[in-house]
Amino acid sequence: YFVSSALAVSIILFFVRDVVFNKWIKLAMGMSFIMWYFILSTPVSVHSFNPIAIERELVSIWMSALFLIISIILIIIWQIKENKNR
Structure with missing residues (x-):
């Protein structure tokens, strides 16, 4: 799931400046360690009848969606700030 989110974000990153890309790389590296921690800790x-049981697959889906949303929002904010500075 993470790969599909990274692919979607990389298409957007094709059209941004190098400064924004470098900021996103740092964000992605940090978030990948956090995501792996949460995924591996679940x-x-x-095996229970609990309807809100959290499994590894569910955590990976949520982490991937969270990564995609945070990345897109921050890329837009960083791109707007770069356009204002120039």
Whole structure:
């Protein structure tokens, strides 16, 4: 799931300045470590009747969506700031 989010963001990054891309790379590296921590700390499967049981697949989907949303918002903000500075 993370790869599909990174692919979607990389298409957007094709049209931004190098400064914005470098900021995003730092963000992506930091977020990838945080995402791996959360994904690896959850169980692979939960054998219970609990309707809100959190499994590894669900966490990876949510982390991927969160990465995509945060990346797009920050890329837009950084691009607007770069356009104002020039």
